[in-house]
Amino acid sequence: MARFLPPESFGAATGDIALLPFNFERSGANQYLVANLVGDFVRLTEDELHRLVDLQVRPGDGLYEKAYAAHLLTGTNQKAQRQLLAARLRSRMSFLQQTTPLHIFVVTLRCEHSCPYCQVSRQSTDRSRFDMSEQTAMRALDIAFASPTARIKIEFQGGEPLLNFPLIRTIVAAAKQRSGKKLDFVIASNLALLDNTVLEFCKENDVLLSTSLDGPADLHNQNRPRPGANSHELAVAGIRRAREVLGPDKVGALMTTTEASLDRVDEIIDEYLQLGLDGIFLRPLSPFGFAIKTKQFAKYDAQKWLAFYERGLRRVLEINRQGTPFREFYAALLLTRMLSDRPIGYIDLRSPAGAGLGALVYNYDGSVFASDEGRMLAETGDDAFRLGHVEHDSYNSLILSDKLIGAISKSLTQCAPECSTCVYESHCGADPVYHHATQGDALGIKPLSAFCARQKGIMGLLLDILENSPEDAAILRRWAAA
């Protein structure tokens, strides 16, 4: 029998050890948060970080093992770790293979609500010149069907899209007649005009409904004035009815946060819970359209919003601990990125940005935008994200337009100042439209960006819970599970 060799015989010599790329950030007096190339987190003490960077590590000293398992270092002549990181990165980025899966049709700009923060800048209901024409719709469909992805989602928006319901019918029928793509349909509506005809149509065509629900009645109605002040009543009735007729998974609700929401997150969550919804998306107020004009956006800053978010998340966790499964969807999204390599192509949380590559928006008048927010900017006179018009453009000319390529390539987090060295970069995203709207620049100065402050705040909070609160961590892990 040959002799067996002791452990020391298998360790790499110092000269054969090399660092792999990683980002880090001080997270305490003597502590650093470190993220490897694909965003796995590990904590190192200051001393450990210095020894690692100086390659003062030896197999067997504990730090070598910690750093090796976390892909912070490798053997100079080894290949597997680099290949593994490449494979994982490829998986994480593979959402790029689905180019432009979302197509938003603004079938009318008219609305019977008059919300002060309205991101779409309503037009009063009687002006039919704010409806999309059938000819425009068909041209938009041509473009949507020219996108390379095998499955597309067509979302109807407004204004209030149900004010132009006949066109929705026409588009759904026409899309179904064309072959070659799997289709999903969504109507984003305030449900005030929901009736049996609409419900039947949705049922027949497997159309999902997405609506707005801002919280308890007084808050919702204050946010969403309409004659009769019954927006909340109609939305709640609509959600109930739609769940009944279409099924609980066929209708979703989204909230808009306003200054009035900030102290009331528990009540808002309870409203969702009572309606039997399976989670809530605690959204920030976006700085577009009327929101900027009416100065609503400036009224609260990122820190106030983060406090609101944290209180909300903790309330949601409490609900789960008490035995009711209920999610906060933004956390679920981030956790999926933090704890797995599944490709998440969420429009606002990816780099390269989702503008155009993730979605195209066809406005009622035929102009095409890189994102819904880009359309709202145009309503206030800023055409930065208007890519073209259905009459003179093709899918290719829109996607390859200088405007879009410029915005996307300028905003890549992978090489942006601050982002490229940020410990959260793997899980964050480029939001060129937001930064253009708030800072006049698609890239933006991240230390001044509320988007960035929110991202860092939420991910820091999630990490804290994952590391320090085992019971809540188990709940968060479930949200990220496949």
Next chain:
Amino acid sequence: MTLPLYGTASQSSGFSSDRTRSVLRLRSPGSTAERDVADFALTRTPDDVRRAIEADWPSIFVVSDAPINFPGTFRGRLVAVPTKYDYLGDGDVIGFDHVSRKFRTLYRRNSAHNSFLVTERCNNYCLMCSQPPKAVDDRWILSEIKESLALIDAATRALTFTGGETLSDWEDFIAVLKECRDRLPATAVQVLTNGRAFADSRIVDAWRDIGHPNLMAAIPVYAPVDHVHDHVVQAKGAFDETMLGILKLKDRGQRVEIRIVLHALTAPIIEDTGKWIARNLPFVDHVALMGLENTGFAIANDAMLWMDPMDYGDGLARAVEHLSAAGVSASVYNLPKCVLPKSVWPHALQSISDWKNGFVEECARCDEKSTCSGFFTTGRPRFSHGVRAITAKRKLNELAV
């Protein structure tokens, strides 16, 4: 119970001298199946022999301790083995060496645990190897396997190829797998390999090109750190090659099982290893966490390797949790239920091959025996101090705690 799978024939005759080995298939004397030249009538009594001769069997296999008289007119092939090989039955396949009369049972039709040893050569030298590698020219084994494949029942559910390193002569071995694909398309094939060969793209391409409908490469990964794995397998650079191999297999859509043998070098870090696999390799098809078979090198290295499963059960449970949460299917092999945390029970399988599986006295009064792995009977079995019958009373007591 340990079945004797090899031995020496007490008598043989009629083998031609143009080859040194033959593969035999045993058949009931009354079998009406079409006869192959490899077929021998399986007989146990003088009556059986008489009937076989009447039925014109040119080749006869006798399982008996008593000498059996053959009529002088019998000119065919004859092999006789002692009664302790009585387990042999219709459809079983045996490899037989003409000169030494040594034979090995290669395939038992009624067993769910058929495995072929492909070679004794290996480029690892694992501290706990149950089949210690030998640097010998044993390429004849592959031809014997090829011959055997033609004789085994097409209804066989599963076959395992083991070594040594099965891919030592990769081209010949791939040819064997192609044979499996063609002759036994309904048989699941598992290949135990250290995976290092797959770092070579030619080999992994050849593996994919077999196009076998149900083929799994079962590859050990002992730690998330290079030198720890390399120490266990006693080969510097093995971790890198094995990992590359796994990545290349999965990149080509091939099925991979990761196997982790649990002992004092791997079990204390099993939670880390499980978590690491869940995070880095969630795309593997299965993870097997395996109790140590105390045989071969494991006996020599007992002082370095023995760890009572009771002392790593919690880490094992957490490893299983991490894997399951990532959607990776995980099983625990070779560990009896009484030494495992209850959360692991649904993952614990009766994995020990029938021919080397046994229980201890305590098990007779245990409620879980029918679903328990029990123990290896090979080598020098070591028992956990936690082996204790699970009874309704014990369960009640545990609930009370």
